[in-house]
Amino acid sequence: MTLQLLTIIFVDGLNYAATLFLISIGLTIVYGVLRILNISHGGIYAFGAYLATWLALQLLEAGLPPYLSYLMLLAGGIIIGLLTGPIIERLFLRRIYGRDMHIQLLLTYSILLILDDLMKLIFGMEPLIVSEPYTLLGQFSVAGISYSRYQFFLIAISVLFGGCLIWLVRGTRFGKLVVAVINDREVSLAMGINVNLIFTFAFTLGALAAALGGAFIAPTIAVVPGFALEVVVLSFAVIAIGGMGSLEGAALGALIVGLSRAAAIHLYPEIELVIIYLIMVVVLAIRPEGIFGEEELRRI
Amino acid sequence: MNFPRVPIVGQIFVVLFLAAPALFPSWILFLLTKSLFMFIAVQGVALFLRSGNITFGHALFYATGAYTVGFGTKWFGFRELAVLVPLGALAGLIMAALVGLIMARYRGVFFAMLNLAFSMIMYAALLKFYWVTGGTDGLPAGVATLFGFQLRGSSFGFYYFSLGIAGLVAYGLYRFLASPLGYFLKALGDNEIRIEYSGESVRHVIYVAYVIAGGLGGISGVLAAFTIGHIVPEDAFWIQSGEFVFIALLGGFESIFGPLMGAIAFEFIQTYASKYFPLAWQMTLGGIMLLIIIFKPGGLWEIYEGLTSRLKNSRWGRYILE
Amino acid sequence: MNDNELILQTIDLTRYFGMVKAADGINVDVRRGEVVGIIGANGSGKTTFLNLITGYLTPERGRILFLGQECTGESPRRIVKLGLARSFQIPQIYTTLSVMENLLLSLSAQANKGTVFWQPLYTESWVREASEILARFGLESYADRPVSVLPEGGRKLLDIALSFALKPQLLLMDEPTSGVSIEDKFQVMDTMATVLKESNITTIFVEHDMEVVQRYSRRVIVFDEGKLIADGHPQTILADPEIRKAVLGHE
Numbered sequence: 001m002t003l004q005l006l007t008i009i010f011v012d013g014l015n016y017a018a019t020l021f022l023i024s025i026g027l028t029i030v031y032g033v034l035r036i037l038n039i040s041h042g043g044i045y046a047f048g049a050y051l052a053t054w055l056a057l058q059l060l061e062a063g064l065p066p067y068l069s070y071l072m073l074l075a076g077g078i079i080i081g082l083l084t085g086p087i088i089e090r091l092f093l094r095r096i097y098g099r100d101m102h103i104q105l106l107l108t109y110s111i112l113l114i115l116d117d118l119m120k121l122i123f124g125m126e127p128l129i130v131s132e133p134y135t136l137l138g139q140f141s142v143a144g145i146s147y148s149r150y151q152f153f154l155i156a157i158s159v160l161f162g163g164c165l166i167w168l169v170r171g172t173r174f175g176k177l178v179v180a181v182i183n184d185r186e187v188s189l190a191m192g193i194n195v196n197l198i199f200t201f202a203f204t205l206g207a208l209a210a211a212l213g214g215a216f217i218a219p220t221i222a223v224v225p226g227f228a229l230e231v232v233v234l235s236f237a238v239i240a241i242g243g244m245g246s247l248e249g250a251a252l253g254a255l256i257v258g259l260s261r262a263a264a265i266h267l268y269p270e271i272e273l274v275i276i277y278l279i280m281v282v283v284l285a286i287r288p289e290g291i292f293g294e295e296e297l298r299r300i
Numbered sequence: 301m302n303f304p305r306v307p308i309v310g311q312i313f314v315v316l317f318l319a320a321p322a323l324f325p326s327w328i329l330f331l332l333t334k335s336l337f338m339f340i341a342v343q344g345v346a347l348f349l350r351s352g353n354i355t356f357g358h359a360l361f362y363a364t365g366a367y368t369v370g371f372g373t374k375w376f377g378f379r380e381l382a383v384l385v386p387l388g389a390l391a392g393l394i395m396a397a398l399v400g401l402i403m404a405r406y407r408g409v410f411f412a413m414l415n416l417a418f419s420m421i422m423y424a425a426l427l428k429f430y431w432v433t434g435g436t437d438g439l440p441a442g443v444a445t446l447f448g449f450q451l452r453g454s455s456f457g458f459y460y461f462s463l464g465i466a467g468l469v470a471y472g473l474y475r476f477l478a479s480p481l482g483y484f485l486k487a488l489g490d491n492e493i494r495i496e497y498s499g500e501s502v503r504h505v506i507y508v509a510y511v512i513a514g515g516l517g518g519i520s521g522v523l524a525a526f527t528i529g530h531i532v533p534e535d536a537f538w539i540q541s542g543e544f545v546f547i548a549l550l551g552g553f554e555s556i557f558g559p560l561m562g563a564i565a566f567e568f569i570q571t572y573a574s575k576y577f578p579l580a581w582q583m584t585l586g587g588i589m590l591l592i593i594i595f596k597p598g599g600l601w602e603i604y605e606g607l608t609s610r611l612k613n614s615r616w617g618r619y620i621l622e
Numbered sequence: 623m624n625d626n627e628l629i630l631q632t633i634d635l636t637r638y639f640g641m642v643k644a645a646d647g648i649n650v651d652v653r654r655g656e657v658v659g660i661i662g663a664n665g666s667g668k669t670t671f672l673n674l675i676t677g678y679l680t681p682e683r684g685r686i687l688f689l690g691q692e693c694t695g696e697s698p699r700r701i702v703k704l705g706l707a708r709s710f711q712i713p714q715i716y717t718t719l720s721v722m723e724n725l726l727l728s729l730s731a732q733a734n735k736g737t738v739f740w741q742p743l744y745t746e747s748w749v750r751e752a753s754e755i756l757a758r759f760g761l762e763s764y765a766d767r768p769v770s771v772l773p774e775g776g777r778k779l780l781d782i783a784l785s786f787a788l789k790p791q792l793l794l795m796d797e798p799t800s801g802v803s804i805e806d807k808f809q810v811m812d813t814m815a816t817v818l819k820e821s822n823i824t825t826i827f828v829e830h831d832m833e834v835v836q837r838y839s840r841r842v843i844v845f846d847e848g849k850l851i852a853d854g855h856p857q858t859i860l861a862d863p864e865i866r867k868a869v870l871g872h873e
Binding site for chain 2: 037092095096099100101102103105106107109110111112113114116117118120121125229232233236237240244270271272273274277278280281284285288289
């Protein structure tokens, strides 16, 4: 195996990992705080991608400078995150806290179905593609292969996201409140912490992460109806591997899957699709809560 | 054999099902045929829902059954139901016996996730190994035969065959739910500690239930392959598993017939809605499910029981219901 | 089955929780037919001892022999299968099933038919046996009722009945009267004591209440800070002021 091949695999892997991280970080936040596996996460992600692309396209059609398209991406993500977060949490999720897991999963699944159709109704069935933000940054070479700078922009964004979130949780008062609520809801309530508000915040944060992730990844793909469904199971796999509810876990999971997929594509393409689920099975079989996940204690 | 006493309202339904080909147009018959194999598949999911665990990967067994038909046709030219149904069941059982060795150690969210992973591995394998599986094009199912007689998927004959199998499954479940294993499955979601301290292995309970669910999935896959006519990798996709869980909740999984109601409702809604609102049928399903979750989490069966309990107050109500 | 048969034997049983010695070299012999009460202050190690011999915890050092067989480190399920049954401080019962169904499940497990799916749970012989057990425990009127209607004393008795239904060689009870109101305490213990006496099961029960221990046990073991500090006749032991001080807490 040549050094060049290794470098290619590494760079490809990192790129893919960045994408996966952006796809999954929102899901792990919501699970970490609310202990709910939010299946509609994929829908929020896709919605973010759709609105961001649409806004950027409107901007370009209006003849405005293409550099502003990045702002449109940002706007698209933020709008969707701030809309879906509070609405879903307060109108729907709140009614099912503490109920059985299958009810919670079905609820979020139903919301995914609704979002998927909503996107079809609003944005139509044609693929939406905006390539300007991608091409504007140009290309450069690594190991003789030319890569788009936008891919590295994505890597930078994922590091930024991750860093911000970790700072938020570890370094701020809000973060400490969230950790308190995670550890013991009842005691937090008794201490006067507004648990409901924290839940809304946390979910909205997860929604923002999802929508922004979708928004920034959109220029690298064609946004098509139904792609929300593909994202769902991918994000599940990543956080299951890394540990559900763990920020570091999402990063590690994304790295492992990203590098493995890159290796598979270049060395043994047949297993490219299957590799992520194989890793998931192996990791879960050894450590069911994922690499950085918390063990669930059984009480007697 | 120990037959349960069937209330008159139940007998009416049995008659309706038996007379369906004479009463309903062929497209409704087709939907009913589909509901029957969905009912069987969903029962596998319901087994676990009763213990508080979700299988988000039941499509693994469903696809196993379907591709048994596919390979049987492709490699051996076999279309004989009398062979393929048991074979599909066996394939499902074996698949579940293997996968279950790992699965039985988990519960809750991890159980669901691991399940999902296995089914997605199968999906990916079905796509990638296209020279065997036909890839995205899938495999054709052809026309089934029963002891040599041809049964087209949309025919009366096939409908009655599916009805027969579904009836056997329903009876089997009736016995199952009344057995120690059936009760232990329910107790699983309640108190695992007491189970272990009774000397019974929780892992063993889950494993046996999982294998049975695998068999049910396999049977439904065989019927599905012939009813729909083609076999595709999407049969193992997580959305398919999601449909099963959806129907289980829509109809209510506590009773045996809840999933049947759920399956029929699902097929009808999906057909009608996708015909009239092609861009909003998923939304329709999602919306209905939200309403059920918020107001009637026991599903259609709970609604049915609510209606009948009020009827029981009248004399004629009691007559037909008991 | 002679009366001097050694049912349970622990040799140098030791277990730490971090720096705390929850069990410190415990040596105990229990013979068939004995009714042993274990007392000690909170944190003295009595529940740890129970958890060790039922396999819920593994000892750091020492051995456990049950019916002469090496049991150290075995899982609770295997030890139950060997003939040990346990009831809990917080009753471990199936709250979504009826009282009768709870008992039937224990009986089917005992008959090694827990994973059978062709025979009904309500098999006549089991139902008869379950009804009999319920009657002995005074719970027959609750047979088909859901567990939720049982009063606290009833829940405790059901928990014990479920263990009893396993036909154990050794019955362990963890604080059978805790959480039961004062009026019901002795009724619960009386019911239980009658059943146990009639069936001559070897019994060990952990208790807080010295009066209960005095009345119902024929041998008392006292724990203090993980060590066994006394072992003998209830009368003599509980009369000892040093022992009383250790059990009631150091003032």
